[in-house]
Amino acid sequence: MALLEVKDLKTYFSTGDGVVKAVDGVSFSIEKGETLGIVGESGSGKSVTCLTIMGLNAKRNTISSGEALFKGEDLLTAKPGRLRELRGNEIAMIFQDPMTSLNPVHTVGKQLVEAVQLHSDMSKQQARARALELLKQVGIPRAERRIDDYPHQFSGGMRQRVMIAMSLINNPDLLIADEPTTALDVTTQAQILALIERLQAEYNSAVIMITHDLGVVAEIADDIVVMYAAEVVEGGSVDDIFHSPHHPYTWGLMGSLPRLNTDVDRLAQISGQPPSLLRPPSGCRFHPRCPYVMEICRTVDPELKPVPGDQNHLQACHLDEATKEQEAARLLGAVAGVS
């Protein structure tokens, strides 16, 4: 059984302008020790998917349906008390902005101790020792002294380490990282990614990495889900997605990426803007921006189904297999380019 299995997850927000379908039928699963990358542009629903799994959406205007089975238990129907038991204990989350997700009026030590004591009957001394151990593990220099510092006394990269320490303090089985390195510089990003990889290997946790950076997922993910306008458009192993991408949106993402190792005269760009989720386009949601659009795309929403010959590689596009293979090969050739 998968550690987490998400089936046909839908999250709708009712707003003054109408219903925003922020997540519309998303399914994926993740095993213990695996890393799943969720890729997509802002507004594609990747963060809301994870907030829904964690039960962190505002109740007032949210309607969720589907299933999110964590070790066989449906998180969507779980009672708030049960969710509180799980959160920060078996499932932990690292948020994008470490400044706004730490409490500015408490020392980091106090916040870490609180996280431990909530989920165990450790004494304050034991919890503090555990907190110190974690701070050392995530590579905070002079941790014995820094444990009594306030969040504003740390730099961005150090704060993100504190967040990681806090999320790992109870050895979670599932770690959800929502753009954990987006606000950081490349050198710090490299440090944080190396840290997450090392700790994952140590604790055999599963990691869901939400990001818009294809470079980051290529380096650390085993499987990838590509989201566009609240839906999954493609999913598969990292090699499937990078070596034989099957969806025009994935092609667009890869073509529009400036690269370090090749010179290109002009980036392939996806024309137009991401659609509004208040009134998503009919048929395939990518059709207004798709260069391969056909008549059927305007009316019929393509189903997410396996690529012929590969059960684990899913894609949602009406194009025929031959054209796809040809186009993917052309794109990869262009990307490899002149080095």
Add this chain to the structure above:
Amino acid sequence: MTGAQSEMVLESRASGDELLVVEDLQKYFPISQGMIFQRQSAAVQAVDGVSFTVREGETIGVVGESGCGKSTMARCIMKLLEPTGGRILYRGRDITKLSRTEMRPYRREMMMIFQDPYASLNPRKRVGFIVAEALEVHKIGTPAEVKRRVQELLEVVGLNPEHYNRFPHEFSGGQRQRIGIARALAVNPKLIVCDEPVSALDVSVQAQILNLLKDLQSEFGLTYIFIAHDLNVVRYISDRVLVMYLGQIVESATRAELYNDPKHPYTGALLSAVPVPDPDVGRNRKRIVLEGDVPSPINPPSACRFHTRCPRFVEGHCDVEPPELVSRAGIPSSHLARCHYPLERWPLSEEEMRRGRAVPA
């Protein structure tokens, strides 16, 4: 300034196509103490001795981590901040000490595009007004001409000219950045300073904006100073690249030289830290992970400012004798690096990265 640097400046002066020359630019922000009798106790050395030349029609990329002084440098060049020391020459004329009125004719030729497309447009003004503002400040054209020009500009940057009367909030992030570009183009500038113009945008929109900037450059013969922290983006757009660390230029080279054969260990670390969107490369690659954070620019490390994090640090040399930004035997004279122990080749293994041999300038 070193011999090689002044030589380089002289050389480009002789060729006569340089648009902007920056010489030994410094910007210190004083830190004062005391409630009533404020006295200066220290200074943030945001930019400390930066020299470079920008030739007409080229794009200079500036990369570095946050806090390295790249934005402060841009604001000094635009005279939005008063430099503490050094000179800025625009078309051979020293503009460092010009008053606001004297500066005005130069403002028409130098424009800026800002990072945050949400914060850099006045939310209470219509797009037509925002784009036309520079024309009105410089008293160019009659109202009818201004309107025609604005609509033309909106079309040039790929927006619907009919949207003249809309407010900024009616546009998406990418469209707002296009408005920012239209505004910068309004008075036909020569030089555009782009401060992280695509960092706030999604990849697909980022590609649109980068392509647009390239098209406009070839159409109007623009010169760009392009500041970014994303090395991939800088590679795509730049002809030459400056790498900054703690207020100084640590390496300066053409695009090909810098990306294929970096000389400074910091540049090497930056390049190896960038995630590569190719799983085969990513898995087999060894990153050079730098220890710690960027030190404080209030009290920068002695001699070589990178020595506290450098894998090639040699005690008694790097922390005593400051390296100069110079070219060396066997590499092109356009390729300058501020390091006693430059990288021999690229890529290097972790082991090789640690063992450097001193190369005399």
